[in-house]
Amino acid sequence: MGNCLLSIGGAGHRSLKPLVFLAAAGVLGDDDLALLCVDNDSTNGNLTESLNLIHLYNRVQSSTRWLGDSGLFRPKLALVEDKPWSPFDATGGDPTLDHYLGHESMRASEEYLTTLYEFLYDSEKRRLEVTEGFRGKPSIGAAVYRAAARAKTNGTVDSLQRLRVLLETGAAQGKPVKLFSMGSIFGGTGAAGLPSIPLSLIERMKNGGEHVLSGAAFLLPYFEFDTNALEDQGAHANPNDFIMMMKDALRYYLLNPSGYHCVYAVGADRWRHISTPAVGKKEQKNQTDLVELLAALAASNFLVSWQPPDPSKPTEHPELYVLHRGEEGAFHWSDVPEAERIKPKMACFTRFAFLYLSDFAPLLEKSASKPIDQVWFKNLVQDAGINPASAQFQEQVAALKAFCTEYLQWWDHLHQGSGTGLNLVQSSAFAGGHFDRNAFPTLVVGERYPASRDQAVKQLHGERREQKSDLSGLGYFARALERVTRNFKDTNYATNVAGR
16 A cells, blocks of 8 residues: 555545545546544544545445456555544543543643643633534644644554554655644644644654655635534634634644645635534535645645655655636636646546436346346446446446446536635536536536537447456446546547537
8 A cells, every 4th residue: 555645634534525526537546545534523424425435436436347457446545544533532521622641640640741731721621522613722632632643542543643653664664654634723623733744644653654745634624614503512723713713723733743745735715604513523515626626636746646746855844736727616627736647647537427427327237037128238348347236247337337426426526615716627517416418518617528428328339348357246347437538539529520
């Protein structure tokens, strides 16, 4: 497992969703990726949605890797553990700072340390239960995370320590290993974990720490909500404080080395309004936002493209990338970093998902009871020796359908109410599961695919079945559809379009 990624807090978990979609479209590169989520709230709705999507991705990919070496679903996304890491898992008892740092025993034996501790943290902060995150109080989380990341193991190995072992295993080969972290720096959990956990991971490595390249996406303020809706839920973050908290966090990073080689700062000049805010638990499900996509694209840039100017020379401060757009109130493909690498793959997968859901998935589902009398089905399923009624084949059909549905719904939700004039795909062409086949050539804004929906389907009829040992099941069909949606080959039609 070459590279590793940490999502820290709600905003980090939200950024996992577009990251998974980038992996499916081939934008995340070929290297497998170990993922670990960090959160005290294991029932957080943002976290649950992202974990479910990762599970769905792995269902599509499956242990059989029936897609072979396709450009889609390339890297393995391996969760270090199917739940978030929390320092309180190992200690039990009250999830408070007092309990974690042993305030009672400290008072009995460390008078001066106790005085300092009580001076730095008032009783409200020390006794705040943090099972639903650090509630906009990163000073509590920073103390806990730093202590937990440096604690002795006592023979037990938790998911954070397993991630460290993965880094050590990769670094033992003497080649660079990349560790990327995502989270907000204006709230509680992300702001507490970003300066402490990655650095502590690397410092505590038994060997190879010099071979770890560390990068991060710092999510600046990008949403707000009515605080009155949370008054009965105890301590909570306040959007009025976000700018001040961001400034304090950035000042901390300036004065304290974080170990990062590269940092991406991503925010919004117009904040999305969260209509149903929640402190945590399953009720916390924020709307999809462009900032989270940009954080995922930052991860893609770091993991695939970014290289340090001189790996042998440590720098005092990390390289800083500030993402911005060309005009106020609008966001186009020209504003997407590395658009020349990103756009063709996202465009292909968008067309792939559209055609699969609108035209092929319904037929493939019905083929379990009745063979489809079409050329593409005979060539890519029947003649490949595939039994369309088999449980394995129908599971592949269902998993790919579910993932493509999630993908197009994400595009649709991304364009709704963002306040940024987002203009990347024509989401109205598939909103609500209703497909406008006439809009197929212009699904991707600013790009006209040189074929109608009918011509793309006709092209699929003529696609030859690949004779490769790594393909199986639905893979023959999926590879052919990917080729059609990536590169239409009807030169006569292309010439006619160009001549008009």
